[in-house]
Amino acid sequence: MLVLEDIVKRFGTHLALDGVSMEVPQGKVFGLLGPNGAGKTTLIRIITRITGPDSGKVLFNGTAMTDADASRLGYLPEERGLYKKMKVGEQALYLARLKGMEKTEATRKLKEWFARWEMDGWWNKKVEELSKGMAQKVQFITTVLHGPKLLILDEPFSGFDPVNAELVRQEILRLRDEGVTVMLSTHNMGSVEELCDHIALIDHSKVMLSGSVREVRQRFSEATYRVDYKGNKVAFADALSFHGELLDHNEAEGLSIARVKLLHNSTVNQVLSAILPAVQVQGVHEEVPRMHDIFIRAVGAKETRPAAAEMTE
Numbered sequence: 001m002l003v004l005e006d007i008v009k010r011f012g013t014h015l016a017l018d019g020v021s022m023e024v025p026q027g028k029v030f031g032l033l034g035p036n037g038a039g040k041t042t043l044i045r046i047i048t049r050i051t052g053p054d055s056g057k058v059l060f061n062g063t064a065m066t067d068a069d070a071s072r073l074g075y076l077p078e079e080r081g082l083y084k085k086m087k088v089g090e091q092a093l094y095l096a097r098l099k100g101m102e103k104t105e106a107t108r109k110l111k112e113w114f115a116r117w118e119m120d121g122w123w124n125k126k127v128e129e130l131s132k133g134m135a136q137k138v139q140f141i142t143t144v145l146h147g148p149k150l151l152i153l154d155e156p157f158s159g160f161d162p163v164n165a166e167l168v169r170q171e172i173l174r175l176r177d178e179g180v181t182v183m184l185s186t187h188n189m190g191s192v193e194e195l196c197d198h199i200a201l202i203d204h205s206k207v208m209l210s211g212s213v214r215e216v217r218q219r220f221s222e223a224t225y226r227v228d229y230k231g232n233k234v235a236f237a238d239a240l241s242f243h244g245e246l247l248d249h250n251e252a253e254g255l256s257i258a259r260v261k262l263l264h265n266s267t268v269n270q271v272l273s274a275i276l277p278a279v280q281v282q283g284v285h286e287e288v289p290r291m292h293d294i295f296i297r298a299v300g301a302k303e304t305r306p307a308a309a310e311m312t313e
Helices: 040-047 088-098 103-118 131-142 164-176 189-195 213-218 233-240 266-275 291-300
Strands: 003-011 016-024 029-033 055-058 073-076 150-154 183-185 198-202 206-212 222-229 244-252 255-262 280-286
Touching: 003 040, 016 040, 016 055, 016 198, 016 206, 029 040, 029 164, 029 189, 029 255, 040 150, 040 183, 073 131, 088 103, 088 131, 088 150, 103 131, 131 150, 131 164, 164 189, 164 266, 183 189, 189 291, 198 291, 206 213, 206 291, 213 222, 213 291, 222 291, 233 244, 233 255, 233 266
Parallel strands: 029 183, 029 198, 073 150, 150 183
Antiparallel strands: 003 016, 003 055, 198 206, 222 255, 222 280, 244 255
């Protein structure tokens, strides 16, 4: 759907993007991650043709992106803005018309959205009467109303209470299931794990890692497992022997809970074969790192990192 090839952008002496390349798969939720100042907003502004790259290519469905392609995008920026003195329905209709929608169609679809999101009573109220969360809902609706093929959301959950955040989350998943490609820029790693199929992490103007969420989490896995068992701790530790190292051990509800790190390229099956004669194993669970931990490790790493660590599904 969207391919970025070696994008470079400077602002004076500041290098905002340094050879950024990535591919956003069609019909997926793609997480664009990175610390403040990493270059995410600049990249989004290039994709939406608000500004242009100094060099590199932006391809949309296999060809260079044009202004006509940009009209098929939906963009919800982090900095929100509505005309405070306009009526809510009037404001929403105005934004829909800017997207090229006919007045009759736009009004019909807006009424449907307002009814579905229980906003009927706000149609004739002024924007300045809206809470932050309600204003966010209006802007989300106007972002998706024209049926964009690519939807770019910058911190879409900002300002929402848990109920409305869940409402937006369900809409994002619904749109994805209908074939819309969603690019989600966020610092909320919980949202990334719940919503994103693929991610790219930008730091210091470069892509530091990218790929499917499953593969990225697996890549940062440290081969540690939780083993629930019944039996003698010393027998368990002795049985681990060559294949595993006991990192931690606790007791809960009649079970022994051990954290084990595999050693010497051993497999889980080898560990199980070693400990089964000594204890009764109740369960084995791999400890896969959270995206929050991966973000901290990738951004906070001290060693020199490659410009791009690409992974494919």
